Amino acid sequence: MSTLPAAERNDLDRVRRWSLGVGVVALVICVIGAFFDPAQFFCSYLAAYLFWQGIALGCLAILMVYHLTGGAWGLLIRRFLEAGTWTIPLLALLFIPVGCGLWYLYLWARPDRVAADPKLQWKQVYLNVPFWWLRAIIYFVLWTALTWFLNTWSRREDATGDPRIQGRLARLSAFGLVVFGVCMHFAAVDWIMSLQPDFRSSIFGPLMVSRQVLSGLALMLVVMTWLADRPPLRDLLSVEALGDLGNLLLTFLIIWAYMAFFQFMLIWIANLPFEVIWYLDRTRGGWRWVAWALIVFGFAVPFFLLLQRPVKRNPANLRWVAGLVLFMQLVFTDFQVLPAFFTTSIAEHWMDFLMPLGVGGIWFAFFLRVLKSRPLVARHDVNQPSAVRLRRMDAEAAEREAAISHG
DSSP states (O other): OOOOOOOHHHHHHHHHHHHHHHHHHHHHHHHHHHHHHHHHHHHHOOOOOOOHHHHHHHHHHHHHHHHHHHOOOHHHHHHHHHHHTTTTTHHHTTTHHHEEEHHHHHHGGOOOHHOOHHHHHHHTSSSOHHHHHHHHHHHHHHHHHHHHHHHHHHHHHHHHOOTHHHHHHHHHHHHHHHHHHHHHHHHHHHHHHGGGGTTEEEEEHHHHHHHHHHHHHHHHHHHHHHHHHHTTTTTOOHHHHHHHHHHHHHHHHHHHHHHHHHHHHHHHHOOOOOHHHHHHGGGGGTTHHHHHHHHEEEEEHHHHHSHHHHHTTOOHHHHHHHHHHHHHHHHHHHHHHHHSOOSSTTTTTTTHHHHHHHHHHHHHHHHHHHTTTTTOOOTTTTTHHHHHHHHHHHHHHHHHHHHHHHH
């Protein structure tokens, strides 16, 4: 049996209704605030949107990695990843407000600023509104196409058990990861780096990808460990597979921290004005303390916690660590986006705190709706025997310990 019992489905429905209600209320309040401060609305919306979009795209990247590598760890979160990717069409709709606020968000979208700045005039070949929209459409078309094929073939595998489908998923994933990487390199420039058009960084795209993958895995672990003590996950979860997921979270955490440090180190060594401006804006108005919080709570604390086997092998402990990582990635997204605007303080406007609830509530409600519509475990996944074997080993180890304790 691979579907949730009625009680668990009711729990998902209850959380989904609360999530949708909170999201709608928060977003309506922010929309009302937009009539009084439209610039702040679009600024806050961009930061919140990029965070939740990053989770969906991170799920897409991890899902393709799983189809290439396999492993019992992926079986446990495959359905969660697939549900996360199905939110990409929703995010395409939620992207429209970003396009509507180009004049408020990007200097290169303001004709008066372009006319007064020769540097912006040179960059108009790439940074212009029609071409920006065209690139965004291409990104979403490609991401949606990958999502459609991965999920459609997955459903067909469930229905038919055709072993050839796994090969198709692997070949598509190999091609898809290349497409994903190229799209994200340009999307990172279009949506974040061009907020300060004088800034340049060749590692900015990989840094954004590492953030997305880390955020996506963290949220999927939070949801998976929440359902870990319920069937059907309870019958497949093993300490080895859970430990592998914890190690994977640790790996992505190190990659993200390395990318962030590498960018900072190169800029610090070169000390070029067009690069330094990025960090100058992020050391004012309290943002310096945010940077230290990212170092301590975004990397150091979860890094040392994830080195501990009892943390990685316990669903509740892993859920708390993944939740901390997820929250700090939200802070990191704000750190990347918000200082580029007129806002100089981390607590200058309430929309910065309410907008993630608005966009996230709607996104998470849609995610749970998709998750509930399919079995939580793929019926014919080639890695299912490995997961069953690891679970059986856990049961045998428990029996041995019980026998030893009773003499």
